[in-house]
Amino acid sequence: MLKPDYDLLPALSGEDTTKDFFQELVNILLSYVCKSFRRSSKVLDFHHPHQLREGLEGFSLELPDQPENLEQLLVDCRDTLKYGVKTGHPRFFNQLSSGLDVIGLAGEWLTSTANTNMFTYEVSPVFILMEEVLLRKMQEIVGWSEEEGDGVFCPGGTMSNLYSVLLARYHFFPEVKTKGMTALPRLILFTSAHSHYSVKKSAAVLGIGSENVVVVKCNDRGKMIPAELESSIITAKDQGCVPFYVNATAGTTVYGAFDPLNAIADICESHGLWLHVDAAWGGGLLMSNLHRVKLQGIERAWSVTWNPHKMMGAPLQCSAILVKKRGLLKDCNQMCAEYLFQTDKHYDTSYDTGDKTIQCGRHVDVFKLWLMWKAKGSEGFGSQVNKCLENAEHLFDKLNQRPDFELVFKSKPEHSNVCFWYIPPSLRNMPPGPERNRRLHEVAPKIKAKMMEQGMAMIGYQPLGDKVNFFRCVFSNPATQTEDVDYLLEEIASLGHDICIRIETDL
Numbered sequence: 001m002l003k004p005d006y007d008l009l010p011a012l013s014g015e016d017t018t019k020d021f022f023q024e025l026v027n028i029l030l031s032y033v034c035k036s037f038r039r040s041s042k043v044l045d046f047h048h049p050h051q052l053r054e055g056l057e058g059f060s061l062e063l064p065d066q067p068e069n070l071e072q073l074l075v076d077c078r079d080t081l082k083y084g085v086k087t088g089h090p091r092f093f094n095q096l097s098s099g100l101d102v103i104g105l106a107g108e109w110l111t112s113t114a115n116t117n118m119f120t121y122e123v124s125p126v127f128i129l130m131e132e133v134l135l136r137k138m139q140e141i142v143g144w145s146e147e148e149g150d151g152v153f154c155p156g157g158t159m160s161n162l163y164s165v166l167l168a169r170y171h172f173f174p175e176v177k178t179k180g181m182t183a184l185p186r187l188i189l190f191t192s193a194h195s196h197y198s199v200k201k202s203a204a205v206l207g208i209g210s211e212n213v214v215v216v217k218c219n220d221r222g223k224m225i226p227a228e229l230e231s232s233i234i235t236a237k238d239q240g241c242v243p244f245y246v247n248a249t250a251g252t253t254v255y256g257a258f259d260p261l262n263a264i265a266d267i268c269e270s271h272g273l274w275l276h277v278d279a280a281w282g283g284g285l286l287m288s289n290l291h292r293v294k295l296q297g298i299e300r301a302w303s304v305t306w307n308p309h310k311m312m313g314a315p316l317q318c319s320a321i322l323v324k325k326r327g328l329l330k331d332c333n334q335m336c337a338e339y340l341f342q343t344d345k346h347y348d349t350s351y352d353t354g355d356k357t358i359q360c361g362r363h364v365d366v367f368k369l370w371l372m373w374k375a376k377g378s379e380g381f382g383s384q385v386n387k388c389l390e391n392a393e394h395l396f397d398k399l400n401q402r403p404d405f406e407l408v409f410k411s412k413p414e415h416s417n418v419c420f421w422y423i424p425p426s427l428r429n430m431p432p433g434p435e436r437n438r439r440l441h442e443v444a445p446k447i448k449a450k451m452m453e454q455g456m457a458m459i460g461y462q463p464l465g466d467k468v469n470f471f472r473c474v475f476s477n478p479a480t481q482t483e484d485v486d487y488l489l490e491e492i493a494s495l496g497h498d499i500c501i502r503i504e505t506d507l
Contacts, residue, residue: 008070017070024074032081036088036100037479039487042455043092044085052083059083090479091457091487096253096281099313099477103375107368108315118153118362119354120340121347128351131366134373138306139322141286141378143299150329151322152357153365157280158198160305160321161247165189165202166358167303167323168245168274170332177332181207188236189245190214192224192259193465194252196278212241221409222257224248230267245274250295251282254464254472255408256415258282261297269300277301280319282415284311284476287381291389294414311388311416311476312381314369329356388475392416395473395485403428404493408470416475421468422447422496441468446499447492457491 009018035041053061059079086092088100116124118131131153139149154160169176173184187208191199193215200210214236217228229246236243246268248259261277268275277298283306285291286298298304302324309318323329334355341355354362376384392413399405399420408419422443430436444461451457461471473488 021070021074025077028074028078028081032086033088033100033102033105036086037090039090039484041086041089043089043458044452044455045083046452046455047083056083085458088477088479090477090481090484092477093473093475093480093488094458094460096310096474096476097307097316098474099479101313101315101372101478104313104315104368104372107371110371111364111367114364114367116364117354118364118366119352119357119360121349121351122345124364125351127364127366128353130370131353132351134366134370135320135322137373138320142301142304142306142322144322144324148324148326149322150324150326150356151320152329152353153362154319154321155359155363155365156317157196157278157305157307157319158201160280160307160319161196161198161276161278162202162205163321163323163329163358164247164274164276164278164303164305165199165206165208165245167328167332168276169206169208171274171302171325171328172244174331185242186212186240187245188212188214188241188243189247190216190229190232190243190273191247192216192222192249192252193218194222194224194255194257195247195249196253196280199247199278218257221411222252222255224259224264226260226263226267229264233267233271233273243271243273245276247276247278248301249282250277250279250298251285251415252417253281254417254462255419256281256413256417256474258294258414261295261300265297265300274302275300276303276305278305280305280307281310283307284381284385285415287312287378288385288389289382290386308369311385312369312372313384313476313478314372317363318365318369332356333358384478387478388416388480389413391475391480391482391485392418392473394482395489398485398489402489402493404496405489408467418473419470420473421470422492424496437468443496443499444469444471447495450495450499451491454495457488459488459492 007017008014008021047056059076087095087098092098116127118124118127121128135151136149139151154163169187175183189203189208189212191213200213203213204210214232216224216232218224233243246264248261248264250258250261265275279295279298282295285294304322305319306322307319308314309316336355341352343349354360395418396413399407404423406421406423421440424443427436427440448459448461451459459471459473461469463469
């Protein structure tokens with residue numbers, strides 16, 4: 001019988017109880033990790049929100065007034081994992097971040113054990129230096145010189161993109177730091193129609209306004225059209241506005257498209273605009289000698305977002321904003337809080353990096369990536385990326401061979417995104433038009449719902465522009481094999497056949 005919480009360390013004589021508790025917890029975690037890789041296990045045990053709120057088999061989310069014993073806490077840990085989603089499962093295709101890297105997981109455990117903060121060298125000496133090493137390595141891979149480059153790890157790609165807009169605005173209008181937006185002209189920024197919504201969100205958060213984000217047209221493959229960008233910039237200037245920033249995307253969220261970076265960089269240089277490359281999803285391809293050519297021109301960016309928690313498989317969260325101009329982060333964000341950033345410390349205070357961020361407290365996101373890099377080497381990451389894109393090409397080839405599926409676009413995937421429709425028998429010979437679209441729009445959500453109820457696989461869907469709901473399969477999990485890809489197609493076809501028979505009967 002495990003003793004109550006108050007018998008754990010730091011209680012006197014609490015060492016044995018703490019060891020027993022942790023041993024039981026490690027057993028639960030190891031069981032979950034092993035089960036995550038078994039194809040016979042479910043990806044999820046789905047329940048509706050009201051069911052989880054009301055409690056299942058003794059699992060209650062309510063908070064007690066009196067302490068519960070350690071056995072109950074272990075049961076709660078087990079149930080929390082039981083009713084969650086195994087994002088490391090080989091048949092989880094739902095998000096851009098998936099997989100369960102054992103070394104990365106070990107790094108996350110150590111990080112939580114250290115429980116320190118990334119604002120000063122005095123409380124986080126090793127992690128501060130690790131961040132510097134990682135950022136320097138990533139800047140080198142992007143293609144910047146040793147004299148260039150700064151950066152910081154952020155809580156997700158949205159925050160990294162926000163930093164890029166913040167820095168661009170400060171670079172051109174440093175007075176904004178003290179005088180605010182009232183001292184500035186009407187600023188305009190540009191991003192593609194297929195870019196991440198965080199660009200508009202950044203404009204809203206920073207007081208620029210989402211209406212001052214110009215959405216640039218893309219071609220059928222989801223790439224920004226450079227001529228449209230140039231035309232939009234000229235139009236904004238003619239209207240008396242001040243263009244200052246362009247976001248190019250290297251690996252769009254849905255299509256996995258790569259904007260033509262060199263052509264966009266030429267336009268930015270011509271007009272004197274800040275070029276940011278959102279490579280949150282596509283940055284991992286820089287690790288691959290085979291695929292890094294798709295990001296040709298990224299070295300010309302003024303800032304880059306790169307999320308190692310996506311294609312590189314680091315546990316969430318792990319995102320970096322890389323900035324070409326050294327010192328800009330500090331100039332933009334420094335507030336010189338005297339209780340943290342004293343200038344008369346006995347060590348080199350340039351390593352007190354917290355004042356160049358917009359946060360005070362900052363989680364350690366670097367150790368897990370550093371440990372993974374030590375375990376895999378750059379070549380190991382490259383092989384991992386190559387395998388994910390091979391899986392995408394396998395799925396593309398399979399879809400091309402089947403009459404019950406239709407690709408959203410016919411060209412081979414650039415990234416690991418593959419977009420497609422399941423076409424039920426009644427729609428296969430129906431001519432294109434509103435009625436076909438209306439009925440096809442219902443198919444993916446119904447298949448997804450049934451798939452989640454059964455729990456053996458998981459894939460996302462969405463509409464985009466004039467295209468009705470379609471499936472988007474993405475590969476970032478190195479545990480996924482071609483057999484899992486084949487299973488997914490058969491599962492969709494089986495569920496779709498049964499569901500669509502019922503739909504057609506209702507009609």
